[in-house]
Amino acid sequence: MLSLLVGALVLSAIYALVGFAWVLLRRTNGILNLATGAQLALGAFIFNQYATSWGLPWPVVVLGTLATVVALGAVTHWLIFRKLAGQPEFALVVATLGLASALKGLSSLTWGTEARVMREPVEGRVVELLDGVSTTLYGIFGLVAALVVFAAAHAFFRYSTTGIRMRAAAENSVLASQGGIAVDWVYVLGWAIALTAAAIAGIMYAYQTTLSFHGVDALGLRGIAPALVGGLTSIKGVIPGALIIGLAETFGVKLFGGSAQDVAAWVVILVVLLIRPQGLFGEKQVERV
């Protein structure tokens, strides 16, 4: 039982990172990014290329992955979404769908469709927490990474000038531009942060299972569930959402077998949409008209 809870918590941490990527992009860039799953997988494959195929030293692998992902974020905005400014949201969503299948094609051409095992930075990946309760090093790392990302995001949006400008642009991009804010760079930053969180989640998941485009992609898509629980716009709301999905999926699989994995997340999505489409923890608008 405790073992299951630990497993659920570790899974929740990964979902929290995925949900963060969904919410950040929706809120800052105004895009419901259906390519989130594909980008999760892409991040993991890039990491694997540096780590396993090329066998680069670990610091180079980490920095190289980060740099590549950030550059991809910049390219994504500059070549695609900047050109779509002013289009209705459904056009942007369709563009992300196109992006997702382009990335999928690119990935299977470059890396094939076989599941892979990634080179590991350490030996002895299993850590015993208590008698009979264990997790992997990657599970622990995922938890720590999620905590760090959420704490850093909180501080960034609250205290840093850049973070405040991102919130300003997210609320009203025209007013932001009239106020001298470089809105295009805000969007680039939005993509960069979202893709980084997505890559971390993809890599952690691949270490705990195996690296396959399909597996990581599916995780990324299920990650809209924790984002929806938070109303798609609340970063804080992702945390309870991730816990709900993590628990539902872990216990669902335990009770009903592996096929419950996808079902659990989508059941939560349906329930949220039916009961509270604005999200269980959607942020209240402070306004006075």
Next chain:
Amino acid sequence: MNEPLLQVRGLTVSYGGGSVAVDQVDLDVHDGEVCLVLGANGAGKTSLLRGIGGFAASERGRVRSGKVLIGGADVTGRPPRTMVGHGVVLVPEENKVFRTLTVGENLRAAPMTGDRGSRRELLDEVVSLFPFIRERMDLPAGQLSGGERQLLGIARALLLKPRLLMVDEASLGLSPIAVRKVFDSLHSLVAAKGMTLLIVEQNVRAARAIADRAHVMVSGTFALSGPAREVLESEQVRRTYLGLEV
């Protein structure tokens, strides 16, 4: 006279390729001048200011023809952020502040130029112009009163060191007392800092005290232009703005 700070020539603004909101307008604003644009709803006043201050890529409006020059430099059709770089700052008609940001964050969102010391100095100066800001620093701007939001919008604009400050309908939806406050502030900006203003205003009584020149806009063009005193005393304006409608 010197070259005007702002020169607008044959400016035509349209939305989505279709309707023309501003039709071949010429306008000069000199350094230190306060220029007033009057006109009925839908006359094209907002579109004129937007055509000068620039449309964002996400908007439907665009400058279809004509020229906008600032200090002699051609800046026609540039996006708002570039115009801010040229010293042209607009306080828009709607959504003047970021409602979900606190008052303090609204000010911090303004990308100020200059070194730390001079930024601090300008911030202090602006806050002392609008003392309510100090007490409301941590309040979400959406909870401010309409007048305070207007002043916060102006304060944010001042942090960008405008050479030309454009204010669209400063008195819209405000109580008479709030209108007084806003115009007192504009007045002191002009008196103390020699600020160049281009304002759109329906409240002629409020604007009369500070305007040097005035233009009456009708269906996208200037129907009447001249020194503010003459234009505002004209039969047409008295009848429309100081008579029944105000």
